[in-house]
Amino acid sequence: GRLPRTYCSQCNGSPKTIRPNWARERSGFSVYFEAFVILLMKAMPVKKVANLINEHDTTLWPILHHYVEEAREREDFSSVQHVGFDETSRRKxxxxxxxxxxxxxxxxxxxxEGKDQHTLKGFKQDLMVHGGHPDNIKEFSIDMSPAFIKGVEEQFPNASLTFDKFHVMKMINEALDETR
Known part of the structure; x- marks a missing residue:
């Protein structure tokens, strides 16, 4: 149901909604319900969770975004020294x-976003926002993309490069197939 409202005599009689201690401000749900929904969203797509609890997914996405952003604010990357990265398709x-x-x-x-040397600049900014420093990065494990190599060399000049085993083996297998 709706939260109780009261009228404030000191505020020109305008209505004020009470602030319950069991809900996040302007959420519309209890923190216990939000915790339950987050647990479900860890195990299944948001659309399926919405169908399960008879809500629209557009009411659930803000819950997920709130807690992800809250967790991201607390991240500390000051001890990060060895980084691996790769790109993946976000959509078809x-x-x-x-x-x-x-x-x-x-x-x-x-x-x-992206899969070129500019992504390294974005990562560098994110690293620094969370207490990390480019000079602390000792090693990057990457595929053999010339764009990634260039990005690491430009943004993290102190880091050494290691090519990940998956991509090296893929290249060896392709060369072997071609030789056959």
Missing amino acids: GHEYVSIFMDLEKRKVISVT
């Missing part, structure tokens, strides 16, 4: 995102 077609991972913690730390 040619819309790509580059995913950056702290290889020591085995955790995704940043996602940047």
Whole structure:
């Protein structure tokens, strides 16, 4: 139901909605319900969660975005030294995102639009916003993309490059197939 309202005599009699301690401001849901929805969204697509709880997905996305942004604000990248990254298609077609991972913690730390050397600039900015520094990065593990190589060399000149095993083996297998 709706939250109770009261009328404030000091505010020209305008109505004021009470602020319950069990809900986030202007959320419309209790924090317990939001926690339940977040757990469901970790296990299945948002659209399926919306169907399951008889809500529209447009009311659930803001919940997810709120808690993701809140968690991202607390991220600390000051100890990040070894980074792996690769691109993936975001949608059918040619819309790509580059995913950056702290290889020591085995955790995704940043996602940047695109798949060229400019994505390294975006990652560098995100790294610094969260307490990291480009000089602390010792190593990048990447595919053999000339754009990625150039981006690392420009944005992280102190880092060494390691080509990831998957892409090296793919190249070896393609060369072997061609030789056969």
